[in-house]
Amino acid sequence: MTRQSETLTIRLRLKGGSGPNSNWLWELVDAQGSVVKSGTISGPEHKAFSTATQAKAKLVKAEAKPG
8 A cells, every 4th residue: 555645755846037036947746647735935955855854754754643
């Protein structure tokens, strides 16, 4: 049995700007290619990736809760 959280992929897309003024769209995508969660953030690429990773961890934690 595989859980949805194990197959989530982070997708980053640059929407505009450059350097510290970059605007990023991050998406968590499941195995079927549908977007589970998305958001935007301004700043460097590593900040956008970190935010998406935290959102992914929260989804995994919420799925792991019994009930």
